[in-house]
Amino acid sequence: MNIGRGATQQSSAPYNRRLVLDFIRQHGAASRKDIQEKVSLSPQTVANITNELESIGLIVSRRQKDLKTRGQPPIAFEINPDAGQSIGISLEPGRASGALVNLVGRIDARFEVQLQGCDRPQLLAGLLELVANLRRQANARVWGIGVALPGPLGDTELSFVGPTALEGWKDLSILDQLQEATGLPLFHSVDSVAGALGETLYGVARHLDNFFYLHLSMGLGGSLIVGRNHYRGADGNATEIGHVPVVPGGTPCYCGNQGCLERYLSLHSLAEALGMDDGQIRTSDLLDRLDDANDQPLQQWCQQAAQRLRDAICMIENLLDPQTIVIGGSAPQKLVRRLVELAQPLHRSVRGRPAPQLPRVMISQREEDCSLLGAAVLPIHELLSPRLQGVQKDDPGDTQAAELLGHRPANGGRRI
Structure with a gap:
């Protein structure tokens, strides 16, 4: 390290x-x-x-x-674990999960609200209810709000497109309103980046400098961590791996391409295979069904998803040569383990060697809390992660923690 x-x-x-x-x-x-x-x-x-x-x-x-x-x-x-807390919000289609997290990654409180449609007043009211509930339970300074949401973000052909993204949203100005209404600094990020930062600070990658994080949730995303910071690319949307076509002439994707990786390896694709709505996949007896060898729809999906995972691992390793690949997201850990098992043996790649120091694939131990913790990491990451390029030119003169660390509120909610 x-x-x-x-x-x-x-x-x-x-x-x-x-x-x-x-x-x-x-x-x-x-x-x-x-x-x-x-x-x-x-x-x-x-x-x-x-x-x-x-x-x-x-x-x-x-x-x-x-x-x-x-x-x-x-x-x-x-x-000092009691030096402050942050509010993390994980936005997914149809719901917002929230948590109050301290500086060492302990979740002190949780709350969830359902979000339906794209009506701005209703969405804002739901988010304000979530923040107010968690704020009432805080017992230390609240450093800010972190919001993780499906990418890509910005003005791209893929932004806010399809059922795995916040379909129907036009922009993120609602986060500006949330910051103004709460008076708290707000940071937002693609969910895969937030999850990677969470693993960097508190998870299986906390002693790693370079790794690739694969975010398996309703959709599929990725984040490349280099020198303990994520690689942004030109506009902050690097490693949007879910929309890489991997099957020529394959299943049409809502992005307009065909055969995208996300169409085979995501909770949304699993819900489609099982004939369920996305919301049902979280409440079904999915984990019990994994042990039923006669459950053909589920077992067939696992087999084809594992094949796509095997291909993705080889592609990531040969292109980026990370120390390891960490798989996290809101997908249940038992499901992720099954896919990794079925993906064996992995394809030969530049990471294949006789006596590796690390396994080629590691699974997040935070299970479904990965996205939630990753969101809460965003304000804390500004405190705990050194970034020389972000150093302020004026040396603060008082002893307030935020100013001592060059941590200042950003107008409009800063993207990390």
Whole structure:
């Protein structure tokens, strides 16, 4: 795992503070000596930063135990789980799930509302109800709201098209209204990016620098993580893998192409195969049916979906050469495991080797919370992830956490 190195310019103070926070988070606990050696900051700089972060409650200090050293054992710093919470919202067709999450990824409260149609007042009322419910249960500072929603976003031919996206939406101005009505900073992202960030901070990829995240939900998306940050592409829609045609002349896709990967590997395609509405797939006896070898519609879907997954894994590995591929999303973990099992043996690729350090495919341990946690990560990610390119030019003068870390509200809801 690569550790970021500190910067020396005065204007990089927020970056250095985030760097120290990220190092402490990754290691669970770290002494000042550990930080100095790994992050390459001077002892005085590390002392100043840890004093600042502790004074505002983002970290706590404890004496290390069971160390065979003379004198007082060194002090180790840890992220303070009670330093704040964020509200994560996962938007999918027909519903919005919400969670109140603390700085170490613990879900403290949940709430869900049903969203029908595209009527703006009704949609906004539902989202406001969700935020108000979670906010009443907060017991610490609420850093902001993170919203994860199906992509791609922006003015593209594929945006808001089809049943796996927010069909009928024209833009994301409703998020501007949500930010204005709540008074909280709001960040939004494609659900696959949010899920990848969640895995980076709290999941199976927390010690990885480079990996590909495959988001299996109603649709299918992906996110490439490089240097612990996601690769955006020209307009923020990179690795929209669900709409890559993989079967020539195959099933028509709502995007206008034929044989797109998402038409074979997604919860929507599973619902179609089982003759269900998308909403029913969440409440059916799907997990029990997986064990029924005589359930031909489900078993046939699993076989063909696993074949498409095998092809997708090979394509991702040969194109991008990630350390591993992490599969997450709202698809039940039991279903994902079945598909990965059926996809064996994997195709030969550049990641195939006699003694790999990591498995070629890893499955998120957050199960269906992956998207929800990923959404809540968005405001927290601004605190805990160093990004030198985003450093503010003015060094903050007070001790407010958001300003210390270069974290400022963005007009209109910032996209990550």
